[in-house]
Amino acid sequence: MDGVRSxxxxxxxxxxxxxxxxxxxxxxxxxxxxxxxxVGVSKETEIVPITITxxxxxxxxxxxxxWQYMSAFVYFLVSNxxxxxxxxxxxxxxxxxxxxxxxxxxxxxxxxxxxVIMALLFSAxxxxxxxxxxxxxxxxxxxxxxxxxxxxxxxxxxxxxxxLSLIGSSAFLLLxxxxxxxxxKKPK
Amino acid sequence: MDGVRSxxxxxxxxxxxxxxxxxxxxxxxxxxxxxxxxVGVSKETEIVPITITxxxxxxxxxxxxxWQYMSAFVYFLVSNxxxxxxxxxxxxxxxxxxxxxxxxxxxxxxxxxxxVIMALLFSAxxxxxxxxxxxxxxxxxxxxxxxxxxxxxxxxxxxxxxxLSLIGSSAFLLLxxxxxxxxxKKPK
Numbered sequence: 001m002d003g004v005r006s007x008x009x010x011x012x013x014x015x016x017x018x019x020x021x022x023x024x025x026x027x028x029x030x031x032x033x034x035x036x037x038x039v040g041v042s043k044e045t046e047i048v049p050i051t052i053t054x055x056x057x058x059x060x061x062x063x064x065x066x067w068q069y070m071s072a073f074v075y076f077l078v079s080n081x082x083x084x085x086x087x088x089x090x091x092x093x094x095x096x097x098x099x100x101x102x103x104x105x106x107x108x109x110x111x112x113x114x115x116v117i118m119a120l121l122f123s124a125x126x127x128x129x130x131x132x133x134x135x136x137x138x139x140x141x142x143x144x145x146x147x148x149x150x151x152x153x154x155x156x157x158x159x160x161x162x163x164l165s166l167i168g169s170s171a172f173l174l175l176x177x178x179x180x181x182x183x184x185k186k187p188k
Numbered sequence: 189m190d191g192v193r194s195x196x197x198x199x200x201x202x203x204x205x206x207x208x209x210x211x212x213x214x215x216x217x218x219x220x221x222x223x224x225x226x227v228g229v230s231k232e233t234e235i236v237p238i239t240i241t242x243x244x245x246x247x248x249x250x251x252x253x254x255w256q257y258m259s260a261f262v263y264f265l266v267s268n269x270x271x272x273x274x275x276x277x278x279x280x281x282x283x284x285x286x287x288x289x290x291x292x293x294x295x296x297x298x299x300x301x302x303x304v305i306m307a308l309l310f311s312a313x314x315x316x317x318x319x320x321x322x323x324x325x326x327x328x329x330x331x332x333x334x335x336x337x338x339x340x341x342x343x344x345x346x347x348x349x350x351x352l353s354l355i356g357s358s359a360f361l362l363l364x365x366x367x368x369x370x371x372x373k374k375p376k
Binding site for chain 2: 139
């Protein structure tokens, strides 16, 4: 009887892990996709009146905020696009080989790739957040002035994208954590 | 004979994992400690001559670069200090319980904590790198001028700290990867 119970455990544990695995990949795919799209389509143009002296007419200068203008935002968008593509590919791959003979090797390779993508996403979130804080508050020590008072819409979009990307990154973190937990549960 | 060989495998695999584990924790501890110290002690004061009009005498203004002046640098230093303290604590703990009965649970808990610290460090590296890029090159679109031409020494120290922190973060990444690999190697 002990032998039979042990066999049941071996079959059940990977199945439970795989369902949460597929759900988390879908979750990560959706959130990183929306984060990339929100930043990609965000563009704000503002016309700012500038008065040099009261005797001269007021100048109206046009300023535009775009993700291409800041390297941290480019890195953020590209990282989310890579994470999103990887989530899609890994979801399809993990479902396709679910009944394959070398399933253990697939879980292992995907866990290591999840880890690398997670590191990429967290560094991109850090980069985007650091620039976002300067954009919102400025920094008087280096005389970098805040820009979110001028480009409020762009800053709101970007904050939303950052939150979405953080949720996507957390999904990758959970994928790796579940892989460690799942592989840890060896049949006794 | 088969039963004996299987027992030997069970003992050997965690032992090999544990030696690389201790080495990587020591490695991460050293690199994050030096990164935190390098940023912590970096301070540069420059006296800049400013000429308003040729008829007035030149003003000599004093500017100082310190990690406290930029939130991303504070985050970077605090994250490296946390990672360094955790690496020290986890090294002592993992060595202390190496012969304990519940070693599997310890490996599991440490792997999850390694993962969280890794995410923290990578986001801190991203934040510091994003500010570093602006400091080196400036950004004409938001009129944030570069400051590394004035504070060359501070920027060099900071670049060194960033590289050290990246190596420390990679040690945490390897710790998690080895945990996945180590736990994956179930006795056949």
